[in-house]
Amino acid sequence: MKKTLLSFVMIVLALLVLLPVLWTLSTSLKPLNEVNKFPPEWFSPSMSLNPYSDMFFYLPFSTYTLNSLIVASSSTILTLLFGSLAAFAFSRFTFVGKRTFLLVFLLSQMLPGASVIIPLFQLLQKVGLYDTYGGLILVHTAVLLPFVIWLLYGFFQTIPRDIEDAALIDGCSRMTALRKIILPLALPGIGATALFSFLGSWNEFFFALILTSSDSTRTIPVGIGLFVGEYLDVWNQMAAAAILFSIPPLILFTLTRKTFIKGLVAGAGK
Amino acid sequence: MKKATPYLLLVPALLFTVFVLAYPLVQNLINSFSDVSMITGSSGWTGLSNYRHVFEDTLFWRSFANTSVYAVVGTALALVMGLGFALLLNLKLGKIDTIMGCLYTVPWVISPVVAGFAWKWLLNDNFGVVNYWLAHLGVAKVGTTWLGDPHTALVCVMLARIWQFYPFAMVMFLAGLQSIPQEEYEAAAVDGATMIKRFFYITLPNLKTVTSVLLVLGVIWSFNDFNMVFVMTRGGPMNSSMVLPVLVREFSFVQFDLGKGSALSVMIFALLTTLSFLYLKVISRGESI
Known part of the structure; x- marks a missing residue:
């Protein structure tokens, strides 16, 4: 009862x-x-599902979707590549300044976007990357890297060193050990990290809003954020865009809920 | 060569960190002491005048007060809500826990922009469900513009923010609750402690570390939060819901005064760095949760 x-x-x-x-x-x-x-x-x-097709017709959401996909997947690939190299260094080598470097990465996660946005804006304008995929991808990669390094570092630490030592004795080089032993064993962790990274870029609004200015580079959140208030008369199409945009995060989260929450609880408490 | 390997591995990641962290921070500091306008360009060193302009701007003080309320009150309420949900999920009713756990987490998973949009539409003056229901209850009239009224705009945005942040608190509290040794409860039950007593003497003390981590993180994140305010009100009406991150954009990209914007963002950075060190202190003292 x-x-x-x-x-x-x-x-x-x-x-x-x-x-x-x-x-x-x-x-x-x-x-x-x-x-x-x-x-x-x-x-x-x-x-009916009509608003879902209308939004692609009346609002530039097909371009936004393409932009979001390009930016998020490129950022994911770059963060995973550079993040795993750094995490490998942290988990398998002892070197001077290791703690300091780890601390730098931990602290840079806390960095307020508002305190770096102006110089980034000026820099991207100067080098011609303002309002381009490249500029946004670089910034997203940089913003996501610290957390990705921490996540991967955690996953790499769980892989026993014995297997790797055996490979080293057998004449494997360090890099071969990373490629052939650590990466395959860390695959579930890397997968979860990739999803996190993708979502981080997919949902990111602040940098994407300020570092782009034309429809040909704007991502979906910028589209939604800018249109709220502007196109008040098409609430149904805006709602359709919001729902479609939320589906990837919801699916990815459901898939990786357990790993993600475990990593999160461990990460925030460490 | 061997000694250099770890450093070489760190180089790409460090380059990115330098590009997005070190360089902008230094440049920002330089900007804040210079007269940089987006229209007329930089015209040299101006000392502390940007900072003086920020301090003399009543909008700054108003935003500062708004941001503090938004961050502190919003986080505290989100924690209370998160704890309530975590306690409910920890009753272990069976399969329903997993399903409800997933559903309760949805607000946190969807993008802040979508959350802002959904709340804005929910609170719509003429066609929103909230006004319709409140009218039925006789509390408010249809046509009440919650987001268009300077008295209620900030509260509404805060409500949406709480809605989006509480699942994170819930997940963390639930992990904390599940790590409390059952023996403590059993012993208390033998001694005849009531449920309320057990909550205040066993549950709450055991959640102290999680609570402090959540409080500091929540305040830092909310203090930084640009999205919800920008999407729902853009700081309006009449700047009644203006917060500091939105004000940085306002100074820099609406008033085109990059110097003033930089001065403000240096101040935000100093404040948040202090909070971050507090966070490091909290987690290094608690060690494990």
Whole structure:
């Protein structure tokens, strides 16, 4: 009896918490004349997927989606490449200044975007990377790297050194050991890190907003963020864009929930 | 050669850190002492005048107060909410825990821009569900512009921020709750301690480290938060919900006074560095959670 009551409370709470998302979902399926209707209704017989195709037609969301995909996947590849080299150095070598370097990476995660944005803006303009994929990819990579290094460092630490030592005795070089032994064993961890990195870039708004200025480089969050308030009359298409944009994060999170939360709890407490 | 290997491995990552951390920070400091306008270009050293302009701007003080409320009150409420949800999930009702755990985490997973959009639409004056329901309850009229009213705008944005941050607190609290030794509860039960007593004498003390980590992290992150305010109100109406990160953009890219913007961002940096060291202190004292 008590259990049923508590379960009921939990379900009601879930509905309350999901209210903004559910309302957006409902809006994204309605034709325009029913969006601007009073009293508001959750369901209507004329619901359809039309706003989802209209948004690609009326708003430049196909370009935004392409831009987001290019920027997020390039940043992911770069962070993984450079992040795993650095994490390998931290987990398998002892060297002067190791603690300092680790601390620098830990602290740079806390760096407020607002305190670097102006020089970055000036720098990118000077070298001709303002409002380009390249500029945004470089900045996203730099912003995501510290956390990626910390995550990978954690995963590399869990791989026993014995296997690697055996390979070294057999005449493997350090780099071959990284490529042939550590990377394959750390694959699940690397996968989770890749997803984190992708989402970090995919959802990033502040740098993407300020470092781009034309539709041909803007990412989806910038599109949504800028249009809110501008195109008030197409709430249904905006809602459709918001829902579509949220699907990759939701899927990726569901897939990696366990690994991600474990890493997070360990990382924040360390 | 062997000795150089770890450094060589670090070079690419360090280059990025220098490019996005060291160089901009130094350049920012230089900017803050110079007269840099986006229209007229740089015209040299001006000493502390940028800082004076920031301090003399009443908007700065208002934003500072807003940001502090937004960060401290918002984080505290999000922690209370997160703890409540964590306690509920920790009752171990069975399979429903996993499903609800996932659903409760959704606000944290979706992008801040989408969250801001969803709340803005929910609070819409004429067609939003919130006004419709409040009208039914007789609390407010349909047409109440929550985000357009200087008295309520900041509270609304904070509500959305709490909504987005509480799942992180929930996840961390849940991990903390699950690491409390069961024996402590069993012993207390034998001694006849009530549920409320057990909560205050066993649960809460055991969550002290998690709570302090969450509090510091939450304040740092919220202090830095640009997204929610920008998407929902852009700092308005009449700057009533202006916060410091949005103000940096306002000074630099709307008023085109990069010097003033830089001075403000140096101040934000100094404040957050202090908070970050506090965070390092908290986690090195707690060691494990």
